[in-house]
Amino acid sequence: MTVRTRFAPSPTGYLHIGGVRTALFNWLYARRNGGQFVLRIDDTDAQRNRAEAVEPILDGFDWLGLDWDEGPTKDAGGESFGPHAPYYQGQRNDKYVAAAMKLLETGHAYPDYTAAADQDAARKAADKAKKSYVHRGSNRDTPPAENARLYAEKPAPLLLKVPEGRKVVFDDAVRGRVEVNTDTIRDPALLRAPGPDGVCRALYSFATVVDEADFGITHVVRAEEHLANTPVQILIFEALGASIPTFAHIPLVYYNGKKMSKRDLPPLTADEVAKLKACGWTDDEVKARDDLNIATVAYYRELGYLPAALINYLGRLGWSLDDSSEFIPLDVMVNNFGLDRITKAPGNLDMNKLYWLQSEYMKLVPTAEKVERSIPYLKRAGLIGDTLDDATRTKLTAVIDAAGDRIKLFSDVLAFARPLLVANPEYDPKAVEKRLHAPGAADLLRAYADVIRGVEPFDAVTADKALHDVAAAKGIKPGDLVHPVRVATTGSQVGFGLFETLAILGKAETLRRIDHALTLIPV
RNA sequence: GCCCCUAUCGUCUAGAGGCCUAGGACAUGGCCCUCUCAAGGCCAAGACAGGGGUUCGAAUCCCCUUAGGGGUACCA
Numbered sequence: 001m002t003v004r005t006r007f008a009p010s011p012t013g014y015l016h017i018g019g020v021r022t023a024l025f026n027w028l029y030a031r032r033n034g035g036q037f038v039l040r041i042d043d044t045d046a047q048r049n050r051a052e053a054v055e056p057i058l059d060g061f062d063w064l065g066l067d068w069d070e071g072p073t074k075d076a077g078g079e080s081f082g083p084h085a086p087y088y089q090g091q092r093n094d095k096y097v098a099a100a101m102k103l104l105e106t107g108h109a110y111p112d113y114t115a116a117a118d119q120d121a122a123r124k125a126a127d128k129a130k131k132s133y134v135h136r137g138s139n140r141d142t143p144p145a146e147n148a149r150l151y152a153e154k155p156a157p158l159l160l161k162v163p164e165g166r167k168v169v170f171d172d173a174v175r176g177r178v179e180v181n182t183d184t185i186r187d188p189a190l191l192r193a194p195g196p197d198g199v200c201r202a203l204y205s206f207a208t209v210v211d212e213a214d215f216g217i218t219h220v221v222r223a224e225e226h227l228a229n230t231p232v233q234i235l236i237f238e239a240l241g242a243s244i245p246t247f248a249h250i251p252l253v254y255y256n257g258k259k260m261s262k263r264d265l266p267p268l269t270a271d272e273v274a275k276l277k278a279c280g281w282t283d284d285e286v287k288a289r290d291d292l293n294i295a296t297v298a299y300y301r302e303l304g305y306l307p308a309a310l311i312n313y314l315g316r317l318g319w320s321l322d323d324s325s326e327f328i329p330l331d332v333m334v335n336n337f338g339l340d341r342i343t344k345a346p347g348n349l350d351m352n353k354l355y356w357l358q359s360e361y362m363k364l365v366p367t368a369e370k371v372e373r374s375i376p377y378l379k380r381a382g383l384i385g386d387t388l389d390d391a392t393r394t395k396l397t398a399v400i401d402a403a404g405d406r407i408k409l410f411s412d413v414l415a416f417a418r419p420l421l422v423a424n425p426e427y428d429p430k431a432v433e434k435r436l437h438a439p440g441a442a443d444l445l446r447a448y449a450d451v452i453r454g455v456e457p458f459d460a461v462t463a464d465k466a467l468h469d470v471a472a473a474k475g476i477k478p479g480d481l482v483h484p485v486r487v488a489t490t491g492s493q494v495g496f497g498l499f500e501t502l503a504i505l506g507k508a509e510t511l512r513r514i515d516h517a518l519t520l521i522p523v
Numbered sequence: 524g525c526c527c528c529u530a531u532c533g534u535c536u537a538g539a540g541g542c543c544u545a546g547g548a549c550a551u552g553g554c555c556c557u558c559u560c561a562a563g564g565c566c567a568a569g570a571c572a573g574g575g576g577u578u579c580g581a582a583u584c585c586c587c588u589u590a591g592g593g594g595u596a597c598c599a
Binding site: 008010042044112116126127128129130131132133134156157158175178180181184185186188189191192193195200201203204205208223224225226227228229231249251252254257258259313316317318319320322323324325326327343344345346347348349350352353354355356357359363403404405406407408467477478479480481482483485486492493494495496497498499 | 524525526527528529530534535536537538546547548549550557558559560561562563591592593594595596597598599
């Protein structure tokens with residue numbers, strides 16, 4: 001039997017990284033075993049079924065490279081592809097109703113006419129007696145034929161008749177054996193009472209089981225929050241006469257020891273906001289994007305993380321390859337993935353470690369590719385137009401090459417490229433104060449300018465030699481000259497190698513900038 | 524309340540009775556390299572939640588306690 005896994009997000013308008021990890025495990029397991037990975041949209045909460053809510057999810061998967069074999073089409077227009085279409089639960093209600101009617105006829109389900117008030121009272125009474133409330137509906141013991149007649153006449157919530165005095169046992173692929181007594185399981189609602197449109201809509205647990213059976217899902221890998229309703233679902237599988245998939249409940253992803261709820265997530269740091277603004281974002285734009293937090297894929301994408309780094313990090317969170325591997329490229333992960341090495345305890349999102357992995361992956365990206373991938377960020381920042389002319393591309397390539405490992409995120413390219421791409425650098429007042437207003441700085445700059453005027457050819461090596469010559473002649477350490485020259489030509493105290501910087505600027509521009517910097521120094 | 528799950532350095536984890544004086548990684552601290560910033564090299568500090576058992580022997584098995592978490596809907 002081929003392995004078939006699935007991921008079933010609710011359309012909320014953004015893609016949560018906890019969900020991505022669950023999806024990744026499903027995807028990995030399917031790919032490892034030559035099976036299929038199915039994407040299903042759980043929109044039984046009908047009103048929210050809008051393309052705009054689904055799009056960020058599909059878009060995110062696309063960016064991450066997690067491809068699905070069956071499911072909604074990428075345009076998020078509401079269409080599906082695959083042998084079991086549609087893959088939107090909102091479009092599958094007739095199937096759920098049909099399955100429920102079968103259960104009604106076979107006596108596995110019954111309508112419940114219990115008044116809400118009576119149910120509440122019973123619940124409160126049980127609570128008072130320190131017992132768990134296990135709901136059993138009004139028509140539980142009515143003959144099936146009678147119930148079917150009643151239901152046709154007067155539809156009500158349709159409940160599953162949970163067998164009494166039994167144990168539901170299953171072997172969870174990560175938790176191990178789980179046993180639950182059916183006497184502690186309430187009769188769950190399968191179908192709601194008719195809505196305003198007269199339709200009886202399926203509840204999540206029922207819809208999911210019907211779909212799992214219909215899609216032929218063999219392995220249900222999902223978040224731990226679903227562990228508790230697994231016994232109920234197994235009972236539904238049994239009533240349906242469907243084969244029961246293997247379950248694997250993976251622990252949640254926490255942040256600072258807590259579930260990642262929006263209010264506990266940190267706001268964007270000043271550094272992150274600065275990076276976005278360097279990429280051309282306005283304060284209002286940043287504020288308007290309330291999905292920009294560490295729990296969403298959008299955050300990583302906008303700041304310029306590599307999908308490969310996020311995937312590695314998320315895959316390694318709660319799963320390990322062995323006792324020492326941290327850097328695990330996707331192909332290695334695919335070839336070695338198994339449900340048996342998933343941890344049982346929740347894991348905390350560690351931004352430091354993710355960032356470290358990001359830098360490791362970034363080191364491996366060839367310069368030409370870095371250039372290509374930086375283009376959207378540079379465009380947004382207005383540093384380049386719609387097309388990248390050859391001269392700028394050459395300059396940009398040189399910048400990215402010279403910046404090397406300093407570029408951790410694609411948004412970092414801006415900090416290195418801007419001073420060199422722009423007509424005049426912005427002078428950081430602190431840098432000017434410290435390096436240009438230092439005693440003797442102007443003389444040193446003039447001395448250096450005088451020397452390089454005659455240097456031919458002008459490149460990193462000759463610029464370096466010229467600086468050392470000047471330093472030696474003046475009897476100072478090279479560093480004492482490097483600093484003022486750096487600030488004079490880039491406006492900043494930090495950057496990659498000074499001589500690479502000067503080479504990229506060229507002799508004429510270097511001299512022009514030094515001249516300009518001299519005007520900033522009071523006589 | 525009731526049902527269920529979980530528990531190793533700050534964090535992610537290795538560990539399935541003796542290979543454990545508990546290994547690796549991120550983060551942290553120190554030193555080296557160095558024109559700044561990165562990168563790199565070396566070193567350091569840092570954990571089996573607590574208590575009972577079982578056993579010749581327990582991080583590993585059992586029980587209790589404690590602490591977290593999930594569920595308890597005509598939500599998903």
